[in-house]
Amino acid sequence: MKIKPEQLSRHLQQLAPVYLVYGEEPLLVQEACDAIRTAARAQGFNERELFHGEAGFDWNQLLTEANSLSLFADKKILELRIPTGKPGDKGSKAIQEYCQNASPDNLLLVIAPKLDAATQRGKWFKALESTGVAVQTWPVPANQLPRWIGQRLQQAGIKANNQAIEILADRVEGNLLAAVQEIEKLKLLVSDAEVDATTMSTVVADSARYNVFTLVDKILLGDAQSTARTLRGLREEGSEPPVILWALSREIRILLKASDAHRNGEPLERALKNAGVWDKRQPLYKQALRRLQGPQLRAMLRLCRNTDQAIKGLGRDDPWQNLTELVLNLSGTPALTGATIKLAVTP
Known part of the structure; x- marks a missing residue:
């Protein structure tokens, strides 16, 4: 079953065994997942296991955990995040096998980004949709x-x-x-x-003097020194890394989408508009695209994923160091030299 986010609350009165939440709007994805987790906890699902379906992931872990009995016999939420939206052949088979043998003692919550039409025709997607509920989120125009x-x-x-x-x-x-x-x-x-x-x-x-909007504008302008100082100010004023990372990854995706479309022959103004850039802000993005190319932007998205894992405590990286590297690279300054590291910490 496929539903809209606003229809979710009435479907949570009786939990489905499987939920798939996907889309390109992080806030709406987060809110839908929070609602599912809250409803599940209210119905006795007190344990939660988290899996990241990325390259190198052993998909047998998901099936093993699904079949294992809890020491305290609590029901479990099995949360599977697929950052690329493509689980691959092994992942697809594991998800299909799980859906064929879904246990009432488990609730599977799958989280993915925007999925194209071809992906939604895939066997793993169809298995999740037919076994449970698929919640698709859309950006607000x-x-x-x-x-x-x-x-x-x-x-x-x-x-x-x-x-x-x-x-x-x-x-x-x-x-x-x-x-x-x-x-x-x-x-x-x-x-x-x-x-x-x-x-x-x-x-x-009256927002904080160093706010995320200011950071983004300075990045697009290519003002590396001011960008680094703004990031430092955000940290000192207590800003949370996930908020900054969300803003940076959003800008990278916008730039990458416009860059790819322009490389394929689409006029830059139209490419930027289709990527969601307002007319009055197009000059900033044009300036950024003069120094940032597709391969660089893709590498930065990979760093965003690493930073997300570091924030969640799943990696050894320092989230703030990664954020510094991101903002400096986006500003057009290579971030892995002594000079730029010094720039990032100098008042």
């Missing part, structure tokens, strides 16, 4: 973002006029995670009065 923000504000108990909502939508430029963070800040700062344009402008502009 720019013309629907004000409405989405308005709904979120209403859910948070915040009254805001249309002009205020438009200001917030313009500020976050499609970054749903940033929009949610600003709404959480509004809950703390505003009273019961309606938020107007002046209040919204003041609150949004």
